[in-house]
Amino acid sequence: MNTFFRTSNFGPFTIRQATPGDATAVIELLKGVAKRLHERGINQWEFLLRDEEDSEIVAAIDRGVSYIVTDGNSLVATFNLTNKQNAWDHMLWGAPNEENAFYIHRLAVHSDYTGRGIGRDLLLWFEENINAESGLLRLDCIANNPVLNTFYKQTGFQYIGQALAEGDSFSLYEKQLPRTSSVKSR
Structure with missing residues (x-):
């Protein structure tokens, strides 16, 4: 486990960096x-x-920015997390500033585990378990997805506004992280 997280325990599940051997399962989950x-x-x-x-x-x-949530040998969820902007983040959020921001992408829960609050719990787990002196959690979603927009607001993310990218409008959300110990950049 890299230094982003204080623990790999997520309730009855385990979180770890995805490996090349996980690629097929991650792709299948995301496509599902x-x-x-x-x-x-x-x-x-x-x-x-x-x-x-x-x-x-x-x-x-x-690159080591993809993670999986497992229940023994079963893939429960996946997500990308990094504190380095990628080209997409730069397009939506603009140039990085002095704030330590963590960008969440491709957060997805396997269909066998939907309806259990895992996505919500995972977003709350990030807030409690990211090792950062301070900073922000940032994510985006397509603006015309009312369920996801409502979901992010209900999990405490603040709506920042919209940005245009590749012909679509995207909603931007962020949440302040509580103060903890420092993290090494990835």
């Missing part, structure tokens, strides 16, 4: 979520259904 969203008329992650991001998902795993 994208398919469910598409079936509901929500175009978030639709590019995943066209295999446009498979190599980027593998590259994120190789």
Whole structure:
């Protein structure tokens, strides 16, 4: 486990960095979520259904910014977390400033585990377990996803505004992290 987290324990689950051996399962989980969203008329992650991001998902795993949540041998959820802006973050949030910000991407819960509050609990777990002297948790979602926009507000994220990227409007959210010990950059 890298120094981002104080513990790898997440209730009955374990959180760890994804390895290249996890890539197929992570891609399948993300595509499953994208398919469910598409079936509901929500175009978030639709590019995943066209295999446009498979190599980027593998590259994120190789860079050490992808994580998985497991229940023994079963994949429960996945997410990307980094305190370095990628090109997408720069497009939405602008140039990095002095604040220590952690960017969450591709947070997805496997269909076998939906409805149990795992996504909400994971967002709260980040707040309690990211090793940072101070900082912000940031995430975004497509603006026309009312369920996800409401969900982020209900988990204590503050709506910052909208940004345009690749022809779509995205809602930006952030939450102040409580003060803890320092973290090394990744």
